[in-house]
Amino acid sequence: MEFFSNFVDQFWPQTRNGLTLGSIYAMIALGYTMVYGVLQLINFAHSEVFMVSTFTTLFAYRDWFNVVAPASGVGLLVLLMGGLIPAMIFSAVLAVLIERFAYRPLRKRGAPRLSFLISAIGASFFIQYLFVLMDGQHSLIFFDLPNIAGPSPQTVPTVMETSTVFTVFDTPFSNKRVIVILAAALMLFVLDRFVRQTKMGRGIRAVAQDAEAASMMGVDINRVIVVTFAVGGLMAGAAGFLYILVLGVPAFWFIGFLPGIKAFTAAVLGGIGNIRGAMVGGLLLGLVEAYSVPLFGAEWTDVTAFVVLVLVLLFRPTGIMGEEVGS
Amino acid sequence: MPEAMLELKNVVVRYGGIEAVRGISINVSQGEFLTLIGGNGAGKSTTLRTISGVKKLAEGEIYFEGERIDALPSHEIVEMGLSQVPEGRHIFPRMSVRENLSMGAFSRKGGKALSEDFDRVFELFAVLKEREKQMGGTLSGGEQQMLAVGRALMSHPRLLMLDEPSMGLAPLFVEKIFDLLRKVHEQGTTILLVEQNAQVALQIADRGYVLETGEIVLEDDADKLLTNDQVRKAYLGEG
Numbered sequence: 074m075e076f077f078s079n080f081v082d083q084f085w086p087q088t089r090n091g092l093t094l095g096s097i098y099a100m101i102a103l104g105y106t107m108v109y110g111v112l113q114l115i116n117f118a119h120s121e122v123f124m125v126s127t128f129t130t131l132f133a134y135r136d137w138f139n140v141v142a143p144a145s146g147v148g149l150l151v152l153l154m155g156g157l158i159p160a161m162i163f164s165a166v167l168a169v170l171i172e173r174f175a176y177r178p179l180r181k182r183g184a185p186r187l188s189f190l191i192s193a194i195g196a197s198f199f200i201q202y203l204f205v206l207m208d209g210q211h212s213l214i215f216f217d218l219p220n221i222a223g224p225s226p227q228t229v230p231t232v233m234e235t236s237t238v239f240t241v242f243d244t245p246f247s248n249k250r251v252i253v254i255l256a257a258a259l260m261l262f263v264l265d266r267f268v269r270q271t272k273m274g275r276g277i278r279a280v281a282q283d284a285e286a287a288s289m290m291g292v293d294i295n296r297v298i299v300v301t302f303a304v305g306g307l308m309a310g311a312a313g314f315l316y317i318l319v320l321g322v323p324a325f326w327f328i329g330f331l332p333g334i335k336a337f338t339a340a341v342l343g344g345i346g347n348i349r350g351a352m353v354g355g356l357l358l359g360l361v362e363a364y365s366v367p368l369f370g371a372e373w374t375d376v377t378a379f380v381v382l383v384l385v386l387l388f389r390p391t392g393i394m395g396e397e398v399g400s
Numbered sequence: 401m402p403e404a405m406l407e408l409k410n411v412v413v414r415y416g417g418i419e420a421v422r423g424i425s426i427n428v429s430q431g432e433f434l435t436l437i438g439g440n441g442a443g444k445s446t447t448l449r450t451i452s453g454v455k456k457l458a459e460g461e462i463y464f465e466g467e468r469i470d471a472l473p474s475h476e477i478v479e480m481g482l483s484q485v486p487e488g489r490h491i492f493p494r495m496s497v498r499e500n501l502s503m504g505a506f507s508r509k510g511g512k513a514l515s516e517d518f519d520r521v522f523e524l525f526a527v528l529k530e531r532e533k534q535m536g537g538t539l540s541g542g543e544q545q546m547l548a549v550g551r552a553l554m555s556h557p558r559l560l561m562l563d564e565p566s567m568g569l570a571p572l573f574v575e576k577i578f579d580l581l582r583k584v585h586e587q588g589t590t591i592l593l594v595e596q597n598a599q600v601a602l603q604i605a606d607r608g609y610v611l612e613t614g615e616i617v618l619e620d621d622a623d624k625l626l627t628n629d630q631v632r633k634a635y636l637g638e639g
Contacts, residue, residue, distance in 0.1 A: 275495075276506065278492070278494075279492055279495070279506075282492045282494055283490050285490065287503070288473075289474060289478065289490070290478065290504055290507070290551070290555070291479055292506055294475075
């Protein structure tokens, strides 16, 4: 029963880890689920929207703020905002560009669904390899490609010393985890209000429920789609920043793949198209992964995540909260 | 003759290679109650969808109050005061009745006028007031149709277009809906009604067009169409 006692011993620390990672998954998952809502399309390039925010964080700290040592007090606050805000903005811009160049031309021509999928995968590879090739060591026929990232992976300077803020059930919560969980909770709350209570949010839900009727009500569909991509981008951007902050991993061109596919899983788990479902699915997936560490070993977390997905879909094909587009 | 409020000139609409509408011309005057009747697949819905800008025309021109609208996106057409109750109602299923109605006012700005509009719609359709918080998808067909009409009225249309509002409804509800349309018309809204139920449509309308396989075959005052042999045979099940 070592297996079981391990789990009991690590229950609270893993719950903490699961909530941290899960709130990051939830933020990324929103982008998948909202875009699916308005376009019935899985935007596989969304993982690159996440990737770009990790590079933005890198630029912000390495090149703009020249961070050499962790800061504290007001200086730290400025650095956190100085990393978070550009990360969100750049990700939103990239998400909108993806919509503009990878999907809108297809939409205008009424292309079949499969074309969108191919375009999504193409956009994803294009952006990834852009970051591989723009390392100052590659050229395209006549001209040298600019060095925007340097050879991957690139270590992001640490802006914050880790310290324990409080302890519950003998489980210390570090300042970084607290920031991640609070920031994620705040953003998920704001997003939920935005979608439910603002006019634009109502427009997004209307397009998701019945696009043609929405346009007959005077909703500008294109504008709704752009806003949806932008909001998904803002969320993924914040997620990327928090991911780097809490895990301290370097920025590299492939960083979006696993969190992206996990967040997609979380969106499906919660019920694709369902905004609250994406939040629940993200948290749940984070927890499942964390609990699988003491149960099966860290090397099995990815396997466990997908086994759980398959099991849930076997019994609830529309996900936990149901596939309720636009509700 | 005064300038038409809505004018279609030789409009052709295609789906792929198939011509659904083959060069029709229609005029609707300010204050008129006009109906467009015809059988299944005659091109009636396509015509309305094209006017609303949901479907783009292949040839021809459409003018609303003298302005050309056939190239405009549908949300701009709604903003001009041209609103449609789509075929099959198209209620937002996971929005409350109230939210559905507020979607109707999406293209408008200003908050104060909005509550007056809610009052007006609730006065016309008392049942919607009772069901204000209920989800649109849980209403009966008749209630959904009322909601669809109420929603369209929220945009203050100068021209209200309805696509088969009687479809799938019990006779009692059909009567109710048409009574309401008469009321809305009396309050000054110009109406363009598309119907398969030619009998009721011609009884309520001032004037009508008969559409057959994408072409206008007849145009006359509604009471004259009601007694027209051709119409009686084809659409009123007589002769």
